[in-house]
Amino acid sequence: MSDGTTSRRARLRAETAAEIKAIALKALTESGAAGISLRAIARDMGMTAGAIYSYFDTRDALITALMVDLHNSLADAEAAALAGAAAGDPGAQLTAIAEAYREWAVANPEEFRLIYGDAVPGYEMPEEGPAREAAHRACALLTGIVAAGWSKVTAVQTPMAAAWTDFDPTLARLVQDQFPGLPPEAVALSIQLWGRIHGLVVLEIYGQLSNLTLAPGKLFSADVAALTSSLNW
Amino acid sequence: MSDGTTSRRARLRAETAAEIKAIALKALTESGAAGISLRAIARDMGMTAGAIYSYFDTRDALITALMVDLHNSLADAEAAALAGAAAGDPGAQLTAIAEAYREWAVANPEEFRLIYGDAVPGYEMPEEGPAREAAHRACALLTGIVAAGWSKVTAVQTPMAAAWTDFDPTLARLVQDQFPGLPPEAVALSIQLWGRIHGLVVLEIYGQLSNLTLAPGKLFSADVAALTSSLNW
DNA sequence: CGCAAACATTGAACGGTGTGTAGAAAGTGC
DNA sequence: GCACTTTCTACACACCGTTCAATGTTTGCG
Secondary structure: OOOOOHHHHHHHHHHHHHHHHHHHHHHHHHOHHOOOOHHHHHHHHHOHHHHHHHOEEEOOHHHHHHHHHHHHHHHHHHHHHHHHOOOOHHHHHOOOOOHHHHHHHHHOOOHHHHHHHOOOOOOOOOOOOHHHHHHHHHHHHHHHHHHHHHHHHHHOOOOOOOHHHHEEEHHHHHHHHOOOOOOOOHHHHHHHHHHHHHHHHHHHHHHHHHHEEOOOHHHHHHHHHHHHOOOOO | OOOOOHHHHHHHHHHHHHHHEEEEEEEEHOHHHHHHHHHHHHHHHOOHHHHHHHHOHHHHHHHHHHHHHHHHHHHHHHHHHHHHHOOOOHHHHHHHHHHHHHHHHHHHHHHHHHHOOOOOOOOOOOOOOOHHHHHHHHHHHHHHHHHHHHHHHHHHHOOOOOHHHEEEEEHHHHHHOOOOOOHHHHHHHHHHHHHHHHHHHHHHHOHHHHEEEEOHHHHHHHHHHHHHOOOOO
């Protein structure tokens, strides 16, 4: 090979795989997850459907790859918002993340549905690997905020009783390593925060709110404000 | 016609339609929404796929009919739980409804996904009709609880600013008729409550929590408890 | 350089899907 | 009994994902 790390073929291969994903992503935003058709993608690329099988073992594998990218995109948006919030102010941080979460979802509804919905019928997140890792990033950011504001929370309310055995062992060990001394109750709160944020967003993205309110964003922001104030943040 | 109201043919027609829905429902619980295939249903009934088109204009129409039934089933479960809760105790009522919501979802995950997910890609709830009515029942129950406990809420917290124009006109008029004097802020709170309950349930049903916690029910119940206490209920 | 192995791509095929259409069969009402 | 409507079959159409043998094409090694 002429290059030290990547051969010419490997480079072409990566480019083709990226093009496949790009076209699939466009099909997703335009026609939803059901619009991602291997035949249509191949048609767009001047290829045959079977050719794609050199790059992705199956349609689900392609969609999984897409999900990893999208998980990272959402986590990047959250991280960027978090970086723009006042450090040491968990309330502002939580608000920033929550608004970024909703804004990303509203801007990319089909992508959001692909990640958190059931576009791939029988799809199960693999036990390990980049997919799971990418999915963890979002929750990890929340845990960081909770860790920073934990003392303020406990000053005004007694959290639920929780034990480390209530959680996935991998997650438990990860949190204990990254935030030494943080009690399991804080992890429970992190997940609850995620649920709180996720709820209204999911209702909005899936069209349930459009029958009720004309200002879903206002409702969401007010809910987040109530949340931060209830946490003493 | 021999009978006063329903002819023999109309009766047979209703029975066949019910059988189609029943088989579709079984296919849903066993293989998910994607497993609902007109050909498979017809095969089970000893018919041809085309025959189903005398009963449902299209596959989506069949699924919509299923959704109406399921919406009502969920609302029935909530109403039953509500009836078992102490009258005049909004906290107990909210807890009962929330637990019933989650229990129904856990017991019927595919049905829950069909209702609140995107099984039918481009499906939009019709402006009027039984589908929308059935979907409204769940939220209406919450509004009733909020109406009953509204004074207790305002005693401990100042709700978000809201106006009737923030909401769907039909909904606004409906609430104003049913709960005279109830401010728009109470409607906003109802929707927020729904979102709060919905969030963790949706994360659990869609498998996002299984990577994090081993006791999603415990987390949910604790969240509901925190919710009622924060509302002074 | 030459050659064998790995890879990329095609085109056809298989079994599956929803959805139309034409026509036969059967129930309904006068 | 006759006209009409509804139900159903049979078939065709246009898609879909996936597999497979065959055919070029690229790569790395001797």
